[in-house]
Amino acid sequence: MLLLLLAVLVPSVCLLWFINQAVQNERLAVHQKLVDAYRINLALVHDQLEPYWRQGAAALDAEADHLLPPALFARQVRAGLADAVICLDPAGNVAYPGPNPTPKPEAPGAPWTEAEYLESRNPAEAATAYARLLEQATSPDLAARALQAQARCLVRAGKKDEAISLLTGPLEKEELQHATDAQGRLVVPSAELMALELLKDSAPDQARATLERLKKRLLDYDDLALAAPQRRFLMHEVQRLFPEQTLSPMLAAEDLAARCLEAGPVRAGEPALRPTALPGVWQLASPRGRVVALHQTEALVARMRGGISAQLLPADVSVTFLPPGKEFERFFLSQPAGASLPGWRLALSLNDQRLFESAADQRIAAYVWIGLLVVAVVIVLAALALRLVRRQMALTQLRNDLVANVTHELKTPLASMRLLVDTLLNSEPLHEQTAREYLQLIAQENLRLSRLIDNFLTFSRMERNKYAFGFKEVPAADIVEGAITAVRERFNVPGCEFKTQLAPDLPAVVVDADAMVTALVNLLDNAYKYSGEEKQITLSASADNGTVFFAVKDNGIGLSPRDTKRIFKRFYQVDQRLSRTGGGCGLGLSIVKFIVTAHHGTVRVESQPGRGSTFTISLPGAAARPDQEQRLNITTDIMPREGTRPTDL
Amino acid sequence: MTARKILIVEDDAALLRGLKDNFQAQGYQVRTANDGEKGREAFFRDPPDLVLLDLMLPKVNGYEICRQARSRRLNTPILMLSAKCQEDDVVRGLELGADDYVTKPFGIRELLARAKHLSQPAPRP
DSSP states (O other), rough: OHHHHHHHHHHHHHHHHHHHHHHHHHHHHHHHHHHHHHHHHHHHHHHHHHHHHHHHHHHHHHHHHHSSSHHHHHHHHHSSOOOOEEEEEETOOOESOOOOOOOOOOOOOOOHHHHHHHHHHHHHHHHHHHHHHHHHOOOOHHHHHHHHHHHHHHHHHTTTTHHHHHHHTTSSGGGTOOOBTTTSSHHHHHHHHHHHHHHHHOOOOOOOOOOHHHHHHOOOOOTTTOOHHHHHHHHHHHHHHHHTOOOHHHHHHHHHHHHHHHHOOOOOOOOEEESSSSTEEEEETTTTTTTTEEEEHHHHHHHHHSSSSSSOOOOOEEEEEEOTOOOTTTTEEEOOOOOSSOOEEEEEEEHHHHHHHHHHHHHHHHHHHHHHHHHHHHHHHHHHHHHHHHHHHHHHHHHHHHHHHHHHHHHHHHHHHHHHHHHHHSSSSSHHHHHHHHHHHHHHHHHHHHHHHHHHHHHHHHHTTTTEEOOEEEEEHHHHHHHHHHHHHHHHHHEEEEEEOSSSSSSSSEEEEHHHHHHHHHHHHHHHHHSSSSEEEEEEEEETTTEEEEEOOOOOOOOOOOHHHHTSSSTOOSTTTTTGGGGOOHHHHHHHHHHHHTOOOOOEEEETTTTTEEEEEEEEBTTTTTTTTTTTTTTGGSSOOOOOOOOOO | OOOOOOEEEEHHHHHHHHHHHHHHTTEEEEEEESSSHHHHHHHHHHHEEEEEESSSSSSOHHHHHHEEEEEEEEOEEEEEEOOOSHHHHHHHHTTTTEEEEEEESSSSHHHHHHHHHSOOOOOOO
16 A cells, blocks of 8 residues: 555656646746847847947047037036036146136235225225225226126125115126126126125016026027136026026036046046046947047936847837846846946846746646646556555455365365264264264255355356256246245244245246356355344246246345356355355355346346345246257356456365 | 263254264253354353353353353353364464363264363362
């Protein structure tokens, strides 16, 4: 049993393991196929990305040839080609943004010092002093400076309106537009900022006009006079005063470039995307080293995405650009992004993971089904084998029982006879009545022994298919009579009521009379054996439509439906213990079946457990028999057999 | 001295009759039972001086009766009577507590002698 279980389990487990392996392999194979297919797409992306950056870098140099640094800065940023740009002069110094303007330390003379001295003591007088200086001004720079200082002093003196009229009037004159202060900064934009601060709350309309002028000036990158640091400062101030005003993307670009320059020197002349000292900011230098474009990671990825054409990729996948250090293993497929993007990777992911699943699942399902089928077949085969083994074991058990039974059945009458004979021989003269009783008992035991031996011999011949029947036409009543004669003596005891019912005009049957009597006696023996203390046994014979019926009815223990199916099998006994009462080896009914089948008849049983059974043999009448007067050797097909043959008895 | 009591449990009517007559002739007080259930009942209700026990009995077999008797601490001598003559069968019977084992068919004089030996009270020192 354990062996059989192992025989099922081991192959099943092995098979499941194999299938598991196969499924994994299949997944890998499908994965590999998809990887191979999409690797080409990724390679195309790579091939397109590489020249995109190379050409982009070369274009920077070309622009540097015909654009001034501020204009180049503005063009790159406005066109969205970079987040900021640092322009270098041929010597490698920063040309934009920066540097700080060179101060112009023009010695203004004593009156200027006096006016500056007054400024903190008496702003009104200082204003007058500056007004005088304006009249004496020898250059636009000095005139503008005097005007700016006068306005500053007027504000301090509380004369806002006068200051505003100065700032928006005389300072807007054409000749003062490029005037600078002592630090080299343009005076006019600073004056405009001051005017904005004064006008912002009192005269919004006037403020708006001034703001537009200032914005125009700040965003005009063709004007070389405005230095980058002042531009950036003014932009921040405007943004502070008017948060709703947008100066992007230029303000952000100026900030980025400035921060980048503060963080450290730029590396020029290396046309590859490199990280800068600022985290999240990348630089791409032009080949000739005139320009360094700055990119923030997010914008950079967006630019790369824009740089590759959409037709390169099938609709069901998407490409991600991974900066160095980003994990790429979770992606379906990845490869280095190219020489222009050192450390970057191109990663491809499936938009719909089910695409991969469904491709793999179809094949896997086939494997699983095959596996299940094989397991099922193994189980079915094992079940069949188990059944066969069980039947074989049951048969072997029955045969072993038979040997024990035969021993018992043969020895019991022998023991009785020996005991009785010994008693008759050895005892003092017995009472004649007792002696007679002993002799009757001996005769009975003798008869029982003969019957047993007859049955064993029949069975033995039956097993070897050697039983030859001598068919003759015999009146049915004769058969019944023969059976009655055989059992009369035994059934004629207290507690046994034996009746016979013979229908009139019974037809003749073509039978082997001895065999048929044996069949009936076996049925009667069974009826006797399996009935209780008060036995009622009826043997009847009737005819219907040319068929003759012999029926044996008893009031015994009856049969369960399960037993009914089995009782005609060899060795089968309903109740092994009960059978001991009357002896027997479980051969009787199989012999009956054999004999009746050989006569082209049938035997059937109707039974209720606890109420009794009726066994009925039906035989075709002499007129209906096809092989009248034939002597016939029984061949294999008549005798139903199962399992192996027991050894001959 | 009162007559020795013997219980014969045997399902074969002819054998039972012969045994009963012989033991009665020897002066035993004989009781009989023709199946295991009746035999066990008679045995346990009034233990005799000797039990003659067939093995293959209807309802309850002889081994079972022997086992139950010994587990009830009944020391009555038991003589087993059986057609089973394999060594295993004999050993099994003796191991279950039988005092002797006779296989069928047997000589009546031998059986009577063994029965007499078994039913005699143990000699007092």
